[in-house]
Amino acid sequence: MSLIVQKFGGTSVADVEKIRAAARKAIRAQRQGNRVVMVVSAMGKNTDRLLELAAEVGPNPPAREMDMLLSTGEQVSVALVAMAIHELGSEAVSLTGGQIGMQTDSSFSKARIRSINTERINRLLDDGKIVVAAGFQGIDNDLNITTLGRGGSDTTAVALAAVLKADSCEIYTDVDGVYTTDPRLLPEARRVDVISYDEMLELASLGASVMHNRSIEFAKKFGVPIHVRSSFSDTEGTMIVTEQESSSAPVSGAAMTPDEARVTVLGVPDVPGKSLQIFSAIAEKKIAVDMVVQNVGDGGKADVSFTVQRKELATTLATLAPVVDAIGAEALTHDDQVSKVSVVGANMVQQAAVASRMFRALAQADVNIHMITTSEIKISALVPRDQAIDALRAVHTAFSLHEKPSDAKSWSEIKADRAAGVEVETLVSRLRDDALEALTLTGISVVEDQARVTLFGVPDRPGIAADMFEKIGAAGISVDMIVQGYNGEEGSTSVSFTVDEDALEPSLKVAKQIAAAHAMRGVQGGGNIAKVTVSGIGLRSHTHVATLLFETLAADEINVQMIGTSELQVTAVIDSEAAVRAKIGLERVFAESLAK
Numbered sequence: 001m002s003l004i005v006q007k008f009g010g011t012s013v014a015d016v017e018k019i020r021a022a023a024r025k026a027i028r029a030q031r032q033g034n035r036v037v038m039v040v041s042a043m044g045k046n047t048d049r050l051l052e053l054a055a056e057v058g059p060n061p062p063a064r065e066m067d068m069l070l071s072t073g074e075q076v077s078v079a080l081v082a083m084a085i086h087e088l089g090s091e092a093v094s095l096t097g098g099q100i101g102m103q104t105d106s107s108f109s110k111a112r113i114r115s116i117n118t119e120r121i122n123r124l125l126d127d128g129k130i131v132v133a134a135g136f137q138g139i140d141n142d143l144n145i146t147t148l149g150r151g152g153s154d155t156t157a158v159a160l161a162a163v164l165k166a167d168s169c170e171i172y173t174d175v176d177g178v179y180t181t182d183p184r185l186l187p188e189a190r191r192v193d194v195i196s197y198d199e200m201l202e203l204a205s206l207g208a209s210v211m212h213n214r215s216i217e218f219a220k221k222f223g224v225p226i227h228v229r230s231s232f233s234d235t236e237g238t239m240i241v242t243e244q245e246s247s248s249a250p251v252s253g254a255a256m257t258p259d260e261a262r263v264t265v266l267g268v269p270d271v272p273g274k275s276l277q278i279f280s281a282i283a284e285k286k287i288a289v290d291m292v293v294q295n296v297g298d299g300g301k302a303d304v305s306f307t308v309q310r311k312e313l314a315t316t317l318a319t320l321a322p323v324v325d326a327i328g329a330e331a332l333t334h335d336d337q338v339s340k341v342s343v344v345g346a347n348m349v350q351q352a353a354v355a356s357r358m359f360r361a362l363a364q365a366d367v368n369i370h371m372i373t374t375s376e377i378k379i380s381a382l383v384p385r386d387q388a389i390d391a392l393r394a395v396h397t398a399f400s401l402h403e404k405p406s407d408a409k410s411w412s413e414i415k416a417d418r419a420a421g422v423e424v425e426t427l428v429s430r431l432r433d434d435a436l437e438a439l440t441l442t443g444i445s446v447v448e449d450q451a452r453v454t455l456f457g458v459p460d461r462p463g464i465a466a467d468m469f470e471k472i473g474a475a476g477i478s479v480d481m482i483v484q485g486y487n488g489e490e491g492s493t494s495v496s497f498t499v500d501e502d503a504l505e506p507s508l509k510v511a512k513q514i515a516a517a518h519a520m521r522g523v524q525g526g527g528n529i530a531k532v533t534v535s536g537i538g539l540r541s542h543t544h545v546a547t548l549l550f551e552t553l554a555a556d557e558i559n560v561q562m563i564g565t566s567e568l569q570v571t572a573v574i575d576s577e578a579a580v581r582a583k584i585g586l587e588r589v590f591a592e593s594l595a596k
């Protein structure tokens, strides 16, 4: 008998009529011969309302009590859904996170799942019941109630689908699938029939709130096929599956996070270990940093910039204030009026072409780019907050995301692949069942014979980045990583990129022409560098990965020249002579998480 997990989000159970409709969907699936597990979110905006209530009581609620409070939202809806199923003549049992044996760690409001006990669920299913499980919540070792983070019911659903070895996991929500960008922000966004785990993971982590990013980590590890579809219509929706099934378009989606903040530590002594102290302090608070850029300035001082979610800015600044003094840095600055616009695509091999197209689109929309970071499957730009939607629209249009790529698979082809049992590679055999959400790495690799080029004193105005990467592209140079940082000095910034060592001379030549054309301060570049990459799943959400990387390299006195992060890889650019040492060190440090 097939097993289906059906997850209903808040809007899908917002009132009694919708609760009945959800109940009917589950009953229908059961009558078609499936075992059915429902995962339900809090009704409508209930979680928000509970948060407001807490805020009225006081500004600093204890984290434990917050989770106690928020978990009640889901408890209300599972009971009502189970009642509705009874009313409609079938049998259901509602269960809290604790009752489904959803064991988590104790990090309230961001708890990670350790294990799930499927015994009770299976017993109820054997008895012909529909199991209605509360999303978003679990319990820790001391039976405290924990929550998984906003949007966490998706993760409950996919995790249950994984451990129950469900045949499918249906996510019912208020949109009829995954779109090329949030359709609420851009009406021209297009629904995609299929998207890869990697792309969805990256998009979710960069702002596509349709799926909780951690749910995709589970899906990828265990090969759970996810079907995102509407609660209110019978449209086919979107399948989230492995790479080989998706299209070859270089960019498959765009995302925007409106509420970002940039933090810069100015004048950091440029010796190994200083960045480490910055990032380890933040990671300890489990704050995810993104867009990490380090600019080596004059006089052996570096400026270290990164972004955090705006709501984490206050904690980040408070955490860093003592660190800034301790490491002998000059100052701490921030900007909380910034947004992050990103493009994602698993086939983004030719970074330069994608990058220059994105930067040109932003320039034409008169958007100034504050910071740039890239990884193997995404490019992010930090832009002024009041231009964020314009920026997103410009980028969406530039990559023609509103048009279906010619080789995109249709629904019938996807179904045929599925029916033919297309092999899905999973990591499941390597995972420990008492550490389901533990960091999972797939490898540590070194690419040698790289070179870095840096342009200093890059005018801080729209169009410069576009010009640079168009010229570099026109010279036939293929660029790998790109970073543009924030500089303490007003009005200019610096841009670095990496190329194959063979391309260093021509790159320097073009860079010098660009520098001259825009009256930049200078160009610096050199070979003999290597990229060390840690690959895996959920690397940004596991906040300690970047810290461990810095820590290991610092312990070996290895200086990190550039860093690129994504959910799939963290890459550090270092001196070639240190590459082997770095790899050995990282393999030792990450031994536990490295798949055997």
Ligand code: ADP
Pocket (backbone or CB within 6 Å): 008, 009, 010, 011, 012, 041, 151, 172, 173, 174, 175, 177, 178, 179, 180, 181, 182, 183, 184, 207, 208, 209, 210, 211
């Ligand atoms: P639920 O309560 O069902 O979990 P969410 O509000 O968490 O629903 O997620 C659905 C919302 O995600 C949509 O209404 C849409 O505005 C937003 N969204 C953001 N990015 C995307 C995207 N790329 N595709 C579809 N929806 C998106």
Ligand code: ASP
Pocket (backbone or CB within 6 Å): 009, 010, 041, 042, 047, 048, 073, 135, 136, 149, 150, 151, 152, 153, 154
């Ligand atoms: N109710 C929780 C929230 O609003 C969890 C969820 O809906 O996924 O974030």
Ligand code: MG
Pocket (backbone or CB within 6 Å): 009, 151, 154, 209, 210, 211, 212
């Ligand atoms: Mg959601």
